[in-house]
Amino acid sequence: MLEIYQLEQLLAFAKYGTLSKAAEELHLSQPALSRSMQKLEAELGVTLFERQKNKIILNQNGSLAVEYAERVLNQAKDMMERVQAFDRSQRTISVGSCAPAPLWSTIPLLSTLYPEMTISSDLKNTEVLLQGLKNRIYQFIILHEEINDSDIHCMKYGEEHLFLSLPPAHPLAERNGIYFEDIDGESFLLRSRIGFWNDLCLKKMPASHFLVQDDQFSFEELVKNSALPCFTSDLVIKRDGTPTNRVIVPILDPEANVSYYFICLIETKKKMEVVLHEIGRHML
Amino acid sequence: MLEIYQLEQLLAFAKYGTLSKAAEELHLSQPALSRSMQKLEAELGVTLFERQKNKIILNQNGSLAVEYAERVLNQAKDMMERVQAFDRSQRTISVGSCAPAPLWSTIPLLSTLYPEMTISSDLKNTEVLLQGLKNRIYQFIILHEEINDSDIHCMKYGEEHLFLSLPPAHPLAERNGIYFEDIDGESFLLRSRIGFWNDLCLKKMPASHFLVQDDQFSFEELVKNSALPCFTSDLVIKRDGTPTNRVIVPILDPEANVSYYFICLIETKKKMEVVLHEIGRHML
DNA sequence: CACAATTACGAGGGTCGTAAAAATG
DNA sequence: CATTTTTACGACCCTCGTAATTGTG
Numbered sequence: 001m002l003e004i005y006q007l008e009q010l011l012a013f014a015k016y017g018t019l020s021k022a023a024e025e026l027h028l029s030q031p032a033l034s035r036s037m038q039k040l041e042a043e044l045g046v047t048l049f050e051r052q053k054n055k056i057i058l059n060q061n062g063s064l065a066v067e068y069a070e071r072v073l074n075q076a077k078d079m080m081e082r083v084q085a086f087d088r089s090q091r092t093i094s095v096g097s098c099a100p101a102p103l104w105s106t107i108p109l110l111s112t113l114y115p116e117m118t119i120s121s122d123l124k125n126t127e128v129l130l131q132g133l134k135n136r137i138y139q140f141i142i143l144h145e146e147i148n149d150s151d152i153h154c155m156k157y158g159e160e161h162l163f164l165s166l167p168p169a170h171p172l173a174e175r176n177g178i179y180f181e182d183i184d185g186e187s188f189l190l191r192s193r194i195g196f197w198n199d200l201c202l203k204k205m206p207a208s209h210f211l212v213q214d215d216q217f218s219f220e221e222l223v224k225n226s227a228l229p230c231f232t233s234d235l236v237i238k239r240d241g242t243p244t245n246r247v248i249v250p251i252l253d254p255e256a257n258v259s260y261y262f263i264c265l266i267e268t269k270k271k272m273e274v275v276l277h278e279i280g281r282h283m284l
Numbered sequence: 285m286l287e288i289y290q291l292e293q294l295l296a297f298a299k300y301g302t303l304s305k306a307a308e309e310l311h312l313s314q315p316a317l318s319r320s321m322q323k324l325e326a327e328l329g330v331t332l333f334e335r336q337k338n339k340i341i342l343n344q345n346g347s348l349a350v351e352y353a354e355r356v357l358n359q360a361k362d363m364m365e366r367v368q369a370f371d372r373s374q375r376t377i378s379v380g381s382c383a384p385a386p387l388w389s390t391i392p393l394l395s396t397l398y399p400e401m402t403i404s405s406d407l408k409n410t411e412v413l414l415q416g417l418k419n420r421i422y423q424f425i426i427l428h429e430e431i432n433d434s435d436i437h438c439m440k441y442g443e444e445h446l447f448l449s450l451p452p453a454h455p456l457a458e459r460n461g462i463y464f465e466d467i468d469g470e471s472f473l474l475r476s477r478i479g480f481w482n483d484l485c486l487k488k489m490p491a492s493h494f495l496v497q498d499d500q501f502s503f504e505e506l507v508k509n510s511a512l513p514c515f516t517s518d519l520v521i522k523r524d525g526t527p528t529n530r531v532i533v534p535i536l537d538p539e540a541n542v543s544y545y546f547i548c549l550i551e552t553k554k555k556m557e558v559v560l561h562e563i564g565r566h567m568l
Numbered sequence: 569c570a571c572a573a574t575t576a577c578g579a580g581g582g583t584c585g586t587a588a589a590a591a592t593g
Numbered sequence: 594c595a596t597t598t599t600t601a602c603g604a605c606c607c608t609c610g611t612a613a614t615t616g617t618g
Binding site for chain 3: 597606
């Protein structure tokens with residue numbers, strides 16, 4: 001029977017034009033490739049090459065065989081990839097969230113409940129997350145809005161309240177509360193990968209500039225050593241403690257005070273019962 | 285790399301359910317199949333089976349792999365078939381004809397001109413033949429009507445004249461000529477595989493019965509030993525000689541006296557020049 | 569105890585690489 | 594003379610089969 005490795009060798013020849021070059025690329029000796037191609041011809045019962053004494057090229061059969069060999073090989077590669085991807089997906093729990101804070105507790109919780117599983121997480125917007133949930137890309141998603149859909153199970157998971165973080169000398173540092181419009185136009189330090197908060201900032205403070213910082217450590221250094229305002233939240237403070245040398249002022253806009261909802265498909269609710277129970281016991 | 289033989293083995297296991305049975309069907313020992321499947325799993329980096337001590341079944345990965353393996357294998361088989369079919373078609377000249385008589389000279393002529401080629405011939409009706417010519421299924425076709433088409437080269441190849449073959453005692457045996465309508469309703473011996481003549485008989489003598497005989501020898505025996513009328517033609521007589529103990533009467537209907545045309549595609553005319561020349565020199 | 573799967577081990581087939589030959593430009 | 598293909602020959606890898614082990618119904 002025809003074998004995959006022969007098709008790979010045939011394609012290499014088709015690509016490189018000579019047996020010598022193809023053999024080199026395949027990390028194989030010429031003679032081995034020469035014989036392998038002879039054997040392929042014998043197995044097909046068909047000549048694939050026109051041979052002159054020191055020259056060999058594909059004939060019409062050979063060109064046709066190359067076309068088909070490409071298809072077979074692509075299909076075989078596809079098989080490997082898909083089976084491996086499926087296996088991975090079976091060993092992975094994917095959580096999608098609209099913001100990072102809920103993941104800080106969710107991921108460790110899932111790790112504890114399913115120690116043998118890989119936990120993967122994504123920050124995406126609501127539409128993408130819902131689509132991903134329905135396509136089984138995510139087992140769970142976390143949104144900052146309630147979803148009423150007959151296919152979807154939705155439970156409140158807690159709240160997050162945004163604060164402005166200012167150096168004590170800042171003119172607004174004495175305020176008890178503040179609105180986005182009061183600070184629109186100022187420049188802010190901002191972390192990247194903050195989900196919907198990013199969109200919210202751009203929307204509510206269109207005149208501001210944001211100095212986006214990818215790295216956690218760099219961000220903290222900048223906060224410490226600059227007078228630039230930035231944002232924090234009750235959940236950040238709960239995780240990291242109160243920031244030193246900073247005054248925090250609540251942001252009063254309703255959009256800055258969100259509730260999170262922990263969401264899964266109804267059809268997986270049964271299987272996820274343990275998770276839902278634990279999530280309920282550990283509200284943010 | 286994954287190999288075809290492993291996919292065949294996997295499919296055999298999927299089909300027969302146990303390694304023992306599958307190994308038997310594959311003419312292979314169990315241990316060999318067992319190890320082969322272990323190796324397949326190792327190459328994919330994925331488990332394909334759930335193993336108990338003396339039981340092994342496909343897991344979800346395995347079921348998915350089986351699906352893909354089927355596709356790969358079908359594609360590989362398809363590759364073999366198509367390449368082989370293409371090779372055959374390159375070594376074969378196919379002639380289509382509306383009647384057998386022109387083939388009696390055409391086939392030997394082509395065999396002589398192309399001794400290394402296989403000559404294959406078909407009897408079909410005009411539409412099928414024209415379609416086959418355009419689809420390159422036939423390199424040549426022979427019709428009993430002239431074709432005027434800019435893509436098609438058409439040359440007259442000769443004529444065939446139909447005769448009624450009667451035992452001397454038959455009432456019509458003294459006639460100098462006869463029409464189909466004169467004999468409609470009688471029973472006739474008829475050869476099979478006579479192309480358009482068959483349709484013509486059914487059309488012109490709708491009230492007759494035809495005792496169709498597949499075998500040449502049986503047909504001749506029946507002709508000799510029965511008083512049933514049958515048909516012959518100038519080309520049959522030219523080939524086989526005058527029939528013994530029979531009187532032949534010309535059939536005067538214009539449809540019973542046909543001209544044949546030797547036809548190929550214009551685009552192949554150049555390549556077929558030798559054939560066309562020889563056909564022209566050996567008119568029927 | 570029949571049957572199924574796995575492990576161990578030795579045999580054999582097939583592919584590989586090296587070396588040599590033949591041909592071309 | 595460098596490059597290419599093919600043939601010859603010996604080495605080695607890999608798959609195979611036999612035999613033995615473990616486990617199940």
